[in-house]
Amino acid sequence: MERFFKLKEFGSNVRTEIMAGITTFMTMAYILAVNPLVLGGSGLDTYGIFLATALGAGIFTLAMGLFVNFPVALAPGMGLNAYFATTVVASKATGHAITPSMALAAVFISGIIFIILTVTKIRQMLIVAIPDSIKYAITVGIGLFITIIGLKGSGLLTISLSPFADYAAGSYSNLNSNETIFHLGDITEPSVWLTVLGLLIISALMVLRVRGAILYGILLTTLIGAIPGVDVVSFDSLKSADWVPNFSKLNFWDFNFGDLLTTGLLSAIATFTFVELFDTFGTMVGTANRAGFFKDKEKGRKLVGKAMLVDAVAVSGGAMLGTSTMTAFVESSAGIAEGGRTGLTSSTTGVLFLLSLFLAPIALLVPSPATSAALIIVGVLMMQSVKEIDFEDLVVGIPAFLTIAMMPFTYNIANGISFGIISYVVLAVIANLAGKKKYQVHWLMWVLFVLVIARYVFIGAEG
Numbered sequence: 001m002e003r004f005f006k007l008k009e010f011g012s013n014v015r016t017e018i019m020a021g022i023t024t025f026m027t028m029a030y031i032l033a034v035n036p037l038v039l040g041g042s043g044l045d046t047y048g049i050f051l052a053t054a055l056g057a058g059i060f061t062l063a064m065g066l067f068v069n070f071p072v073a074l075a076p077g078m079g080l081n082a083y084f085a086t087t088v089v090a091s092k093a094t095g096h097a098i099t100p101s102m103a104l105a106a107v108f109i110s111g112i113i114f115i116i117l118t119v120t121k122i123r124q125m126l127i128v129a130i131p132d133s134i135k136y137a138i139t140v141g142i143g144l145f146i147t148i149i150g151l152k153g154s155g156l157l158t159i160s161l162s163p164f165a166d167y168a169a170g171s172y173s174n175l176n177s178n179e180t181i182f183h184l185g186d187i188t189e190p191s192v193w194l195t196v197l198g199l200l201i202i203s204a205l206m207v208l209r210v211r212g213a214i215l216y217g218i219l220l221t222t223l224i225g226a227i228p229g230v231d232v233v234s235f236d237s238l239k240s241a242d243w244v245p246n247f248s249k250l251n252f253w254d255f256n257f258g259d260l261l262t263t264g265l266l267s268a269i270a271t272f273t274f275v276e277l278f279d280t281f282g283t284m285v286g287t288a289n290r291a292g293f294f295k296d297k298e299k300g301r302k303l304v305g306k307a308m309l310v311d312a313v314a315v316s317g318g319a320m321l322g323t324s325t326m327t328a329f330v331e332s333s334a335g336i337a338e339g340g341r342t343g344l345t346s347s348t349t350g351v352l353f354l355l356s357l358f359l360a361p362i363a364l365l366v367p368s369p370a371t372s373a374a375l376i377i378v379g380v381l382m383m384q385s386v387k388e389i390d391f392e393d394l395v396v397g398i399p400a401f402l403t404i405a406m407m408p409f410t411y412n413i414a415n416g417i418s419f420g421i422i423s424y425v426v427l428a429v430i431a432n433l434a435g436k437k438k439y440q441v442h443w444l445m446w447v448l449f450v451l452v453i454a455r456y457v458f459i460g461a462e463g
Helices: 012-030 030-040 046-068 079-094 100-119 120-130 132-154 190-207 214-223 263-291 297-321 332-337 343-361 368-387 393-411 413-434 443-459
Strands: 074-076 157-159 180-186 326-328
Touching: 012 214, 012 263, 012 332, 012 343, 012 368, 030 046, 030 074, 030 079, 030 343, 046 074, 046 297, 046 326, 074 100, 074 297, 079 100, 079 263, 100 120, 100 263, 100 297, 120 157, 120 263, 120 297, 132 157, 132 190, 132 214, 132 263, 132 332, 132 343, 132 368, 132 393, 132 413, 190 214, 190 368, 263 297, 263 326, 263 368, 263 443, 297 326, 326 332, 332 343, 332 368, 393 413
Parallel strands: none
Antiparallel strands: 074 326, 157 180
């Protein structure tokens, strides 16, 4: 095992990698419950979605470990699953008869596009084209992004709604100048104070340099949540749990390629492709930076390039199983923070997802406060990359800041990268024309600049 995963070369060991893999799984396990709830609104069978989620995450995360030796896990992406259910399929209410089978076909096609872009090495060129400052900013931005996920999921962060108007589900509203949107949650709520307690437990263990601090913190927080009077965790669900999966309900190859020229479907394919392109790039680069793989830039690029191919195949493979876009999960950073550096980490996570087909009731016992505390701590660790950015040089500092800020505050990794690219190209050109300093603008940055502008003009900000 040490020879296969090159553990000594990466300065790791079997125990560390397995614990890191378990940590990643525990921070991601919520997707087993959430994805069926989200996609169930599209008309797909919820149990079939659960099977597709567990199988897809298990198979392709295992592939990432065995074929790439990269500690990143894959699963159906949050955001794109909501876009699938509430925008693509729901659009039939506005006159476009897009069925779940047609939407899955759109995801499948976007995966084929990714495979072509990866095999032709166009996706890998992004690593060379995008400036280092934005790459570091992506790591920091993702750290804040998953911190927001943790704060929101725990109830520690609440969002105020405008009292002056009613808004339809899935719609957006502008804030008035006298409104605020983020607020501290009710600290007396069990889920909120349990998150704070979990945060303190993990922090204390990390300060004491306890190996596996995040995993132990998740487990301890879960046990505390089961104490009578707290009642955040209930073992009663295990009594009536169904432990044997029924694969006959899997929505395998449930595609309808008819009417692919439907305007709504072409827009969906474009959105799936664009958002996944930047989301995956951001997660891959951010986690690779955090793991230290880019200390040797050439090796780092090759590793991420191979990982992108598995990710591309996973998009189409997930659609074949019956779920929305599979993507690299930012929660993989939790395992990397635990010391995971090789494919043994992701292989462990993949095996656990496959076992969850039989042990789902146990996996789903881990409460949101436990995983939320872990994600907030991971945000702290990813914030460390901010010291690599030269904010005194505003040509790189402003794009880096926009990359960082737009990810959490628009709740979208792709938006952060998009604003970083646009601002860097514009400011670099202005600086070069002024003759103050020559900033390199790779030709692919110009292509991305045009694509980003076109995306927001013709598609909007969905996803």
